Amino acid sequence: MSQLSIYSDQDPQAPEAVHTEPAQIQAALAAHGVDFTRVATHAELDRAADADAVLAAYAPFIEAEKAARGYQVADVIRLVRGTPNTAPMRAKFLSEHTHSEDEARLFAEGRGAFYLHMSGKVLVIVCERGDYLRVPAGTRHWFDMGPDPEFTAVRLFTDPAGWVASFTGEAIADRFPRFE
Numbered sequence: 001m002s003q004l005s006i007y008s009d010q011d012p013q014a015p016e017a018v019h020t021e022p023a024q025i026q027a028a029l030a031a032h033g034v035d036f037t038r039v040a041t042h043a044e045l046d047r048a049a050d051a052d053a054v055l056a057a058y059a060p061f062i063e064a065e066k067a068a069r070g071y072q073v074a075d076v077i078r079l080v081r082g083t084p085n086t087a088p089m090r091a092k093f094l095s096e097h098t099h100s101e102d103e104a105r106l107f108a109e110g111r112g113a114f115y116l117h118m119s120g121k122v123l124v125i126v127c128e129r130g131d132y133l134r135v136p137a138g139t140r141h142w143f144d145m146g147p148d149p150e151f152t153a154v155r156l157f158t159d160p161a162g163w164v165a166s167f168t169g170e171a172i173a174d175r176f177p178r179f180e
Contacts, residue, residue: 029123062106110150113127114143140168
């Protein structure tokens with residue numbers, strides 16, 4: 001189940017609010033300039049679906065986002081449960097960073113957690129199949145795929161070179177609970 005938990009950035013122990021209804025999640029994130037929507041597939045995905053099949057299943061939505069936001073590239077990242085040596089990959093995303101372009105992700109399978117640090121808050125959004133999250137360029141955030149990740153996500157980029165992180169050097173991510 002998708003979930004948004006909102007914390008003070010000074011208190012990682014007790015959320016100020018928790019939302020599980022998509023409309024509530026969408027409204028709460030929109031108040032911070034973040035887009036969240038639920039997206040239906042246009043074809044059922046097989047567990048063995050390759051990147052082309054994933055892109056085809058969401059093609060109308062992907063093309064609409066490209067047209068609306070100027071994204072040039074869509075690709076697919078997939079990690080299956082039991083993939084060896086994911087700890088270094090997980091660690092790479094656990095530090096607060098920003099991007100010079102939007103971070104736009106559509107979850108086709110599995111789950112992962114985005115932590116958005118903005119306006120004195122940390123918004124933790126657990127995304128699952130069908131969730132689309134667009135985090136505006138320059139937003140401080142980090143991502144936790146969990147200790148044994150299992151997810152497939154479509155990534156949209158404006159710059160064909162793709163995703164480049166600029167780390168803030170802040171240790172805030174170390175104070176907040178990990179996605180387990």
